[in-house]
Amino acid sequence: xxxxxxxxxxxIKTRGQQVTLSCSPISGHRSVSWYQQTPGxxxxxxxxxxxxxxxxxxxxxxxxxxRQFSNSRSEMNVSTLELxxxxxxxxxxxxxxxxxGYTFGSGTRLTVV
Amino acid sequence: xxxxxxxxxxxxxxxxxxxxxxxxxxSSYSPxxxxxxxxxxxxxxxxxxxxxxxxxxxxxxGFEAEFKKSETSFHLTKPSAHMSDAAEYFCVVSDSAAxxxxxxxxxxxxxxKP
Numbered sequence: 001x002x003x004x005x006x007x008x009x010x011x012i013k014t015r016g017q018q019v020t021l022s023c024s025p026i027s028g029h030r031s032v033s034w035y036q037q038t039p040g041x042x043x044x045x046x047x048x049x050x051x052x053x054x055x056x057x058x059x060x061x062x063x064x065x066x067r068q069f070s071n072s073r074s075e076m077n078v079s080t081l082e083l084x085x086x087x088x089x090x091x092x093x094x095x096x097x098x099x100x101g102y103t104f105g106s107g108t109r110l111t112v113v
Numbered sequence: 114x115x116x117x118x119x120x121x122x123x124x125x126x127x128x129x130x131x132x133x134x135x136x137x138x139x140s141s142y143s144p145x146x147x148x149x150x151x152x153x154x155x156x157x158x159x160x161x162x163x164x165x166x167x168x169x170x171x172x173x174x175g176f177e178a179e180f181k182k183s184e185t186s187f188h189l190t191k192p193s194a195h196m197s198d199a200a201e202y203f204c205v206v207s208d209s210a211a212x213x214x215x216x217x218x219x220x221x222x223x224x225x226k227p
Contacts, residue, residue, distance in 0.1 A: 004156075031213060043203065043217040056212040090156060092215075098145045098207040099164045102215065104157040 002026065004093050004105035012111045018079040021108045025072050025093030031055075032074040033102065034066060037088040046089075049074055050096075081112045115140045115206045119218035126194045127226045134189040134221045136204030146187045147205040147215070148178055157203065163187065174198070199225045 005024040013019050025032050034046040045058040049068035068074045072093075078085055088109050092102035120135040138144060145164045149157040161172025168180040178189045187204060204218040 033213065033215070035215075035217075042219055043215075045214045045216070048213050050213075056214050058214070092157075094213070098213045098215070101147065101159050101162045103159065104149070106156040 004091055004103050006089075006091050006105035006108050008108060009106065010109045010111075012113060013081050015081055015083060015112055017081050018077065019081060019110060021076045021078075021089055021091075021110070023074045023076070023091030023093075023105060025074070025091075026103055029093035029095050029103075030072055031094040031096060031102075032068055032072060033092045033094075034074070034076050035090045035092065036060075037090060037107070038086075043090070046076065078110075083112050086110060086112045115144065115208050115211050115216045117204050117206050117216055117218035119202075119204050119221050121221050122219065123222050123224065125224040125226065128196055129193050132189075132191040132194045132198065132223065134202050134204075134223070136187045136189065136218060138185055138187060138204070138206045140185075140206055140208040142208040142210050144206050144208045146178075146180060147207075148172065148176070148187075148189050149203045149205060150200045151203065151220075152200045160189070160202075194223075194225050196225050196227065199223055 007022045031050045033048040037043045048056040052068045063079045066076045088107045090107045092104045094100045094102045116139045118137045147162045148160040161170045163180045171177045201220045201222045
C-alpha cells in the first residue's frame with residue numbers, strides 16, 4: 001500500500017513569505033504528526049492531529065500552524081518565514097497512537113533565503 | 114519529562130563485524146521505545162519498536178534491541194554489518210504522559226568500512 005506522501009519535496013521561499021506543506025497519510029491512519037529536522041536542533045515535534053483535532057503541540061511559535069481534514073490529510077503552514085525555518089519537515093502517520101509505531105514520509109526540504 | 118541520550122554521535126565498523134548503538138532514556142511512565150534509520154536525503158524508516166511486550170525486540174534487516182528497565186537502556190545491535198547499514202540511527206521514546214509525541218535522541222551516524 002502507498003506510504004506517507006509529502007508535497008512538495010523541495011521549496012525555496014523568501015523571508016517574510018508564508019508556506020503550506022501537505023501530507024497524505026497511509027490509508028486508514030488517523031493520526032498525523034509533524035516534525036522539524038535541522039542540523040543544530042535535531043528532530044523536534046511540532047504537533048499531532050487525530051480525527052481533525054490537534055491533540056498535542058510542541059514548543060514552536062504561533063507562526064507554525066496545522067490542520068487535518070476529514071480524509072486525514074494534513075497541512076502545515078508557516079507564516080512570516082525566517083531564515084531559521086530552513087529545515088526538513090517530516091510528517092508521520094499512525095493508525096491510532098504511539099503503540100502502533102509511526103511511518104514517516106520523505107519530507108519537504110524548505111529553504112528560506 | 115521524557116528524554117533520550119544516544120551515547121555515541123559517530124560509530125565506525127568494518128563490514129561483517131558487529132554493530133552496537135547505545136541509547137539511554139528517561140521516562141516517568143511506561144515508555145514506548147523505537148529505533149529509526151535515516152539514509153541520506155531520505156525520511157525515517159522504523160527498524161523496531163518496544164511497547165511493553167517482550168524485552169528483546171527483533172526488527173528488520175537483522176537488527177535487534179533489548180529493553181533494560183533497570184538500566185534505562187535500549188541498545189541496538191546487529192551481528193554483522195553490511196555496507197548498506199551506513200546511515201544515521203535515532204533512538205526515540207514516547208510515554209503516556211507525552212501523548213503521542215516522539216522525543217528523538219541526537220542520532221548516531223554509522224560508517225561501514227569495506
